[in-house]
Amino acid sequence: MKPRKLVIAAGGTGGHMFPAQALAEEMLRRGWQVSLSTDARGARYAGAFPDAVTREVVRAATPARGGLRGKLTAPLSIARGVWDTWRAMRRDRPAVVAGFGGYPAVPAMSAAKMLGIPTLIHEQNGVPGRVNRLFAPRVDIVACSVEPTVLPKGAKAEHTGNPVRGSVFAMAGADYDLARSDTRNVLVIGGSQGAAILSRVVPAALAALPDELRAKLKVAHQARGEDETHVRGAYAAAGIEADVRSFFDDVPQRLADCHLVISRAGASSVADIAVVGRPSILIPYALATDDHQAANARGLVQAGAALMIREDTLDSGGLSTEIAAILGDPTRAASMAEAARNVSRPDAVQRLADLVERMSKGTAT
Numbered sequence: 001m002k003p004r005k006l007v008i009a010a011g012g013t014g015g016h017m018f019p020a021q022a023l024a025e026e027m028l029r030r031g032w033q034v035s036l037s038t039d040a041r042g043a044r045y046a047g048a049f050p051d052a053v054t055r056e057v058v059r060a061a062t063p064a065r066g067g068l069r070g071k072l073t074a075p076l077s078i079a080r081g082v083w084d085t086w087r088a089m090r091r092d093r094p095a096v097v098a099g100f101g102g103y104p105a106v107p108a109m110s111a112a113k114m115l116g117i118p119t120l121i122h123e124q125n126g127v128p129g130r131v132n133r134l135f136a137p138r139v140d141i142v143a144c145s146v147e148p149t150v151l152p153k154g155a156k157a158e159h160t161g162n163p164v165r166g167s168v169f170a171m172a173g174a175d176y177d178l179a180r181s182d183t184r185n186v187l188v189i190g191g192s193q194g195a196a197i198l199s200r201v202v203p204a205a206l207a208a209l210p211d212e213l214r215a216k217l218k219v220a221h222q223a224r225g226e227d228e229t230h231v232r233g234a235y236a237a238a239g240i241e242a243d244v245r246s247f248f249d250d251v252p253q254r255l256a257d258c259h260l261v262i263s264r265a266g267a268s269s270v271a272d273i274a275v276v277g278r279p280s281i282l283i284p285y286a287l288a289t290d291d292h293q294a295a296n297a298r299g300l301v302q303a304g305a306a307l308m309i310r311e312d313t314l315d316s317g318g319l320s321t322e323i324a325a326i327l328g329d330p331t332r333a334a335s336m337a338e339a340a341r342n343v344s345r346p347d348a349v350q351r352l353a354d355l356v357e358r359m360s361k362g363t364a365t
Helices: 014-029 040-044 067-091 103-115 130-135 196-207 225-237 251-257 267-276 289-302 316-327 330-343 348-360
Strands: 005-009 033-038 054-057 096-099 119-123 141-144 157-159 184-189 217-222 241-245 260-263 280-282 306-308
Touching (some): 005 103, 014 119, 014 348, 033 040, 103 119, 103 130, 119 130, 184 251, 184 316, 196 217, 196 225, 225 241, 260 316, 280 289, 280 316, 289 306, 316 330
Parallel strands (some): 005 033, 033 054, 141 157, 184 217, 184 260, 280 306
């Protein structure tokens, strides 16, 4: 018997692709055939997907880029992508199509609706992006990562949590024992390529820590390429041991090894931090659409697992005080780590995969 087919439609950012990858891994384990529908840019971000996942590169574009020309040509490019995808799905009809957001998801989601194929959206953030907001009232169900998630009227929702990749799940609930450690390991991450404001403020904040605490620091800092030299020099001047790179391909292990995370509040970052169980200081991106990163951080903050500092109040002195208060108090740090684990959804990918299977049988509620 031919295995059932799932088409995953996702854009080319880590926030969309990481949970999409997690679902792909799980559905393959369950014996499904899985395809990833994305554009050329998204395909470049799909290198970590299992080899068994076929890549279906579609024509798509975003009106948000390319100025006036981009706004005029994007609809035509998307329409061509919808037509191509509709033809492909007629030849090889999937059982379910799951969208994870981004304009590259539009062709597959649109074609599926035209063909009457069961569809779902997975929304990673507390406030949906443009594409998911458009499709939310039109799909069969919206699987939400954050509770509550602000959805358009008429959308039917189920809270699944945000799936994490297998490499993150392998670190779930890793031991945390600051009291017995001779070092204080700090991980600084800011999206897929780092964040300029973290590169400016964090090294100065760590340099301002009391001598005894600063001497124990080991820092892993993800910085943009153009910031690497400055960040590396700032840590060296402060006598802080630091590994500074523009990209870490082993974030799950670094999360497990660290005692404190300083991070943006992207949906995947928040989910990873919670599943591994680490204290965090979250600095939401100020220009995130509808302030969705603050919504993402809220669950960890309310649980006592994280502190949230807004960009407009972020400075090295205040950040240094908060870092010292956590790393200088092993009992508080351990409590924050436990709180993070308690609010995590390590079974999110199983819940989402169960939903896909119910939809394929017509039993989703």
